[in-house]
Amino acid sequence: METLTQPEALNFECETGNYHTFCPISCVAWLYQKIEDSFFLVIGTKTCGYFLQNAMGVMIFAEPRYAMAELEEGDISAQLNDFDELKRLCLQIKRDRNPSVIVWIGTCTTEIIKMDLEGLAPKLEAELGIPIVTARANGLDYAFTQGEDTVLAAMAAKCPEKAPVMESQKQERNAISQLLNFGKKKEEVAADESEYVNHTPLVLFGSLPDPVVTQLTLELKKQGIKVSGWLPSKRYTELPVLEEGYYVSGMNPFLSRTATTLMRRRKCKLIGAPFPIGPDGTRAWIEKICSVFNIEPKGLDEREAQIWASLEDYLQIVRGKSVFFMGDNLLEISLARFLIRCGMTCPEIGIPYMDKRYQAAELELLEKTCHEMGVPTPRIVEKPDNYNQIQRIYEQNIDLVITGMAHANPLEARGINTKWSVEFTFAQIHGFGNARDILELVTRPLRRNNSLKDLGWGNLVKEGAKV
């Protein structure tokens, strides 16, 4: 890991942790879609099931490859044998869905009753003939997107250790190059290969929609950098090879455990870069990777300038406005950094958990951006207190609050513009090409409320209505 000097000017605080966020088991919703041959089994209670059922909305009706192993009183009092019970359910899953991997998601309950999922998994795996990955994505320890981190950290341990030697195996493994080379002749592929600089293999980690994977891979290809694999890949059977000494780079700010696992257990080298969110972030990310490989980046100036120019209509809307992040998904630092570069001010960034080491480069870029744009640095509030935050929002007259759904409608009713934070985790926000999507989301409330502003009904709560 790169050691970077801590930016001193940023102001870090920690509040009570009384804030609203999604339970990390929600990662099931996007990971089962990403990893097409997986099945996610959440071992928990009705509470977990109720949350997933409601949070996943209509997805639930599409026969998702996920289910609850709902614990009953007998499981809690240990009258029933955990192993036998899990075996029974997993056999049923194998029979009905035949997945290539079953991911067990441990929950608060399995933590409290100390169900030894990590111990049971290898035994059952042997009996069942299907790999079982265990992730403890519970609400006792983690928030929302950190769920993905626990799953990827567990998967990192399952990546093959040695690059396959046989040509046929190679084919199967390298799904990304297959994707990019689709429809090309062998000679063309060979010619393509020569476009790459000779560098130590690079594996990227973080679950992104396939189109974004392609875009970012191509972006690096322009610099002659080859992406050897991606964690996670489209299928579990295509998990990337991770040899000692490989370089890895994180795509999202919430992947600290995965980064640690890759460094400690797989002996990979982490490229600590800002995250490719916004044109500024994407550029900084590419530059950082290039610098590690001793490559002089080409054409980034024009590329970035061109993207900013294309955003001008949206920039006009946000310039000079203030944005407040209540904090619930860990994307906050990167988004704030981008929005400040867009010309916004940001008095406060709430964030569930702040890994200053993993996010070091991003924090540094945030600070630099503030200086260059001539705006005060935000206070970064870890484990925020939503009640206090709402008092601060009232006091500071914020133009846009990025927050969860629990607060969005009540704030709107009080005349305060809000954007629902969860959308940022599902929208495509990475790379040069998706900067517009971020601003599309950010400006939507401003555009909508602009068309309503002359109607005279900004405040829609009765006098004396309580906070």
Added chain:
Amino acid sequence: MKLAYWMYAGPAHIGTLRVASSFKNVHAIMHAPLGDDYFNVMRSMLERERDFTPVTASIVDRHVLARGSQERVVDNITRKDREEHPDLIVLTPTCTSSILQEDLENFVNRAQLEAKGDVMLADVNHYRVNELQAADRTLDQIVQFYINKARKKGDLAEGKTEKPSVNIIGISTLGFHNQHDCTELKRLMADLGIEVNEVIPEGASVHNLKNLPRAWFNLVPYRELGMMAASYLEKEFGTPCVDITPMGVVETARCIRKIQEVLNAQGADVNYEEFIDQQTRFVSQAAWFSRSIDCQNLTGKKAVVFGDNTHAAAMTKILSREMGIHVVWAGTYCKYDADWFREQVSGYCDEVIISEDHGAIGDAIARVEPSAIFGTQMERHVGKRLDIPCGVIAAPIHIQNFPIGYKPFLGYEGTNQCVDLVYNSFTLGMEDHLLEIFGGHDTKEVITKGISADSDMNWTKDGQAELNKIPGFVRGKVKRNTEKFARERGIAQISAEVLYAAKEAVGA
């Protein structure tokens, strides 16, 4: 352990939160891990609430696991007491607290020493009760708490109101069309010359609970929520309870007659017969609808009904008794109260299904191939897959089931809404089938009606062609019957001939 994809009733704490947050100025504090305050999202989204949902969490994390949550829970209660001065704070246990087995009662007592408002522990066990039972229990608990408190202070309301009056018990947040039902019930009471004493829990203040005994009777419109509180009031004060859901023309009349009986027994001397007659024949359109030609066309059509006890039972009776529709089966997910359901619908459907398993319900729908389904959102999606229209009559529900326009299910206006719902569901299906008959849709593709995977039977070209000529709404059935026929006789290829042979065999 149970493999589960979907649940009809939520966990216990949801019920407690629904009741607590329905009251005015009552705050619920959940003893829960980070992320379990999803209730706030649902309330804010589904009800489009303008105010912050009065629910916060006292977070259970690693630290709490190691040291216990005493300090934190007590602090959180007293802090909320200072910040918002609620009348009552309800400490709400979750599945996590159920297994931690901390002495929450003790925390409540300690917090009560400092708090200005009242503090109570919701007496619900995650592993024993579901959302609906917990809601019923919590309402009862709050009512008892304030009746006892008033008794102690000596300011319990004495005697009955001068004019006949009623408590409407069981209207709550996130309840299916509860707000509209409440308005309709108040209107009905006004028409009957009955004063509304209190409505609980929605919009009520806990300070008013001491007035509950003043009502002449209690009306509990929903089977799931309010019965416990009503029986407590009956036991304590002899207040009679009317628990007939006024949903549908006949049941509404029955409910009103029961009210009449209850009031007259207390010396009121009211006669509602003429009111019922007027409303039935001229205000509600439902009675006239059941005589009209539209409804005649529905005679004997097959339907299935599934939902909570209240709505599934009432809908079954409406379909069968008021519209002449053939209810093949009616079901409920309120397993804990199954006997009541069986008794209610007996004579109005061929079969009763009690199940919490949406897969079993989906299969039961596929099996009977009704012309319309009346169920929850889950059944609506089953209907989509099977190409059968569905009217949603019960929770679990989505945002579209929280309409802004006035849509009660109860009372005389409710009967009109039910007619629209039923009629629209069936005509949708009819239109579809007319389109099919006149080739409005692409008929090349075979529609498999079945919830499970495709069949493994082989259809020859001409067999397939014949099958495609059959109108869509029966095609699935014909396909299945033919395949069954072929399988029984060991026929591997289904040709046009086989299809017709099968048709003759079943006499269809």
